[in-house]
Amino acid sequence: xxxxxxxxxxxxxxxxxxxxxxxxxTVVLPLGYAGYLSLFHERxxxxxxxxxxxxYLKALSDPVFGAGLLRVTGFLVVQVPLMLGLAVVAALAIxxxxxxxxxxxxxxxxxPYAVPAVVAALMWGYLYGTDFGLAxxxxxxxxxxxxxxxxxSWLLAAIGNIVTWEFVGYNMLICYAALxxxxxxxxxxxxxxxxxxxxxxxxxxxxxxxxxxxxxxVFSVIGSFQLFNEPSILQSLAPASITTGYTPNLxxxxxxxxxxxxxxxxxxxxxxxxxxxxxxxxxHTVTERRERQG
Amino acid sequence: MLLMLGYALxxxxxxxxxxxxxxxxxxxxxxxxxGGEFSLWDNIKRVLAYDNGIYLxxxxxxxxYAVAGAGGAALIATLGGYALAxxxxxGRRWLFLLVLGxxxxxxxxxxxxxxxxxxxxxxxxxxxxxxxxxxxxxxxLYLMRAYAxxxxxxxxxxxxxxxxxxxxxxxxxxxxxxxxxxLVTVLLFALVATWNNYFLPLTMLSTPxxxxxxxxxxxxxxxxxxxxxxxxxxxxLLLTGSLLAIVPLVVAFLFLQxxxxxxxxxxxVKG
Numbered sequence: 001x002x003x004x005x006x007x008x009x010x011x012x013x014x015x016x017x018x019x020x021x022x023x024x025x026t027v028v029l030p031l032g033y034a035g036y037l038s039l040f041h042e043r044x045x046x047x048x049x050x051x052x053x054x055x056y057l058k059a060l061s062d063p064v065f066g067a068g069l070l071r072v073t074g075f076l077v078v079q080v081p082l083m084l085g086l087a088v089v090a091a092l093a094i095x096x097x098x099x100x101x102x103x104x105x106x107x108x109x110x111x112p113y114a115v116p117a118v119v120a121a122l123m124w125g126y127l128y129g130t131d132f133g134l135a136x137x138x139x140x141x142x143x144x145x146x147x148x149x150x151x152x153s154w155l156l157a158a159i160g161n162i163v164t165w166e167f168v169g170y171n172m173l174i175c176y177a178a179l180x181x182x183x184x185x186x187x188x189x190x191x192x193x194x195x196x197x198x199x200x201x202x203x204x205x206x207x208x209x210x211x212x213x214x215x216x217x218v219f220s221v222i223g224s225f226q227l228f229n230e231p232s233i234l235q236s237l238a239p240a241s242i243t244t245g246y247t248p249n250l251x252x253x254x255x256x257x258x259x260x261x262x263x264x265x266x267x268x269x270x271x272x273x274x275x276x277x278x279x280x281x282x283x284h285t286v287t288e289r290r291e292r293q294g
Numbered sequence: 295m296l297l298m299l300g301y302a303l304x305x306x307x308x309x310x311x312x313x314x315x316x317x318x319x320x321x322x323x324x325x326x327x328x329g330g331e332f333s334l335w336d337n338i339k340r341v342l343a344y345d346n347g348i349y350l351x352x353x354x355x356x357x358x359y360a361v362a363g364a365g366g367a368a369l370i371a372t373l374g375g376y377a378l379a380x381x382x383x384x385g386r387r388w389l390f391l392l393v394l395g396x397x398x399x400x401x402x403x404x405x406x407x408x409x410x411x412x413x414x415x416x417x418x419x420x421x422x423x424x425x426x427x428x429x430x431x432x433x434x435l436y437l438m439r440a441y442a443x444x445x446x447x448x449x450x451x452x453x454x455x456x457x458x459x460x461x462x463x464x465x466x467x468x469x470x471x472x473x474x475x476x477l478v479t480v481l482l483f484a485l486v487a488t489w490n491n492y493f494l495p496l497t498m499l500s501t502p503x504x505x506x507x508x509x510x511x512x513x514x515x516x517x518x519x520x521x522x523x524x525x526x527x528x529x530x531l532l533l534t535g536s537l538l539a540i541v542p543l544v545v546a547f548l549f550l551q552x553x554x555x556x557x558x559x560x561x562x563v564k565g
Contacts, residue, residue, distance in 0.1 A: 015461075
């Protein structure tokens with residue numbers, strides 16, 4: 001029996017080995033390397049010098065980094081609930097069975113997910129244009145003077161709209177899959193109890209959505225902290241508004257590739273990663289605890 | 295819901311309509327309706343001819359990175375997920391938790407340190423630098439583990455073992471077939487991730503001939519808005535090039551819809 005168990009274990013390792021190898025090489029090692037680099041300072045004269053946590057202390061008091069973090073936090077507080085709310089409403093509507101050709105809606109709302117973020121940002125960037133963009137044309141048509149979506153306080157909302165457009169269909173699908181998995185007995189029981197469709201949605205469907213929403217929330221929070229593609233592409237349309245430190249990731253990238261300050265950039269990357277993991281963990285535990293109580 | 299469908303499709307309609315316009319019409323006619331001439335074919339020809347056909351290289355690169363990266367990722371995740379679900383080995387729980395934790399370390403945070411590491415190893419600015427990091431998909435592994443737990447009955451594996459079949463043979467002839475819908479799901483989402491990847495190739499590559507579409511389009515966008523050189527003549531190229539870049543994935547998703555949706559249902563509920 002013990003040789004049988006050893007055989008099973010060996011086979012398990014063999015099947016798992018390719019993943020482990022790639023995982024070590026492209027996740028664990030880079031993380032370790034970033035941690036290592038962040039403890040050093042690259043000097044023009046004298047080479048690499050160990051500086052301990054200096055880079056981290058510098059980052060924590062760096063106003064550009066702080067502003068970027070604050071910006072993505074504000075972004076996620078508004079954008080994530082809006083997007084997930086829309087996704088839930090859409091999933092409930094498709095699941096209700098009262099929609100004309102639900103398959104068409106499902107596919108249509110999902111399609112933006114297959115569009116590269118680069119193309120999405122390009123399209124919306126030109127749509128927002130007040131001169132020759134669609135927004136400008138519609139404004140002229142209706143006789144309105146629209147604000148400049150790519151400037152000032154509108155910019156973050158404009159980016160939020162792009163991200164929402166890209167991912168609302170994806171989240172809708174996650175929710176829809178969860179709704180399809182509700183056992184029919186639950187509906188029968190609700191019907192016997194005399195529950196109407198709204199009551200069923202509230203008491204049966206929404207609770208069933210919670211695990212899916214939890215996963216979706218965690219992924220959306222992670223996405224917000226990693227914001228890079230959309231502002232990076234819009235930069236050429238709004239160079240004055242999107243500064244090099246607009247989001248923490250943009251800052252890390254620009255530090256490394258324009259400033260060649262790899263040590264400091266590594267510290268920023270590690271900090272962004274840490275903040276992301278901590279926030280994702282907090283969101284996860286808080287939501288789960290509330291679920292257990294509720 | 296009609297409003298929502300309109301919201302989802304409006305930018306795409308605009309893109310398509312814009313790609314059919316001549317240079318003059320692009321700036322003078324209404325965005326949501328066709329211009330005087332239907333210039334889609336002309337525009338496509340210009341896209342393909344520009345700069346000695348660099349667009350085709352980008353398209354080929356995207357295809358290579360997506361097929362090798364996503365195909366490899368799906369296969370590796372399937373093997374790993376099957377191992378986690380069906381074999382008891384020491385450290386199994388611990389490894390699973392490690393990978394689960396890694397899901398919240400996103401690609402963008404990893405790209406920079408990976409770049410530095412690859413620079414030390416001397417493989418930046420090569421196809422490997424883009425493909426290798428795409429091979430690890432913690433989320434794919436998570437999904438495949440959930441799927442394997444559900445879809446591959448232990449008794450079937452036991453029966454095959456009693457018949458004297460080797461583990462590789464069991465995997466190839468029995469497990470792989472049962473895992474197919476999950477595999478297709480992971481493959482499609484990995485395809486999206488690699489085809490649409492921007493940050494990783496942007497950091498890794500510096501030779502334009504090696505760019506995928508996303509990084510190439512970004513370069514055209516910079517040309518169009520840079521003021522110097524290209525300028526307005528770049529806009530039709532940029533828009534038509536963007537439209538062509540969308541087509542393969544949208545088609546893949548629509549055709550394989552039934553497959554991946556059943557796979558997603560299993561993974562999503564287990565969350």
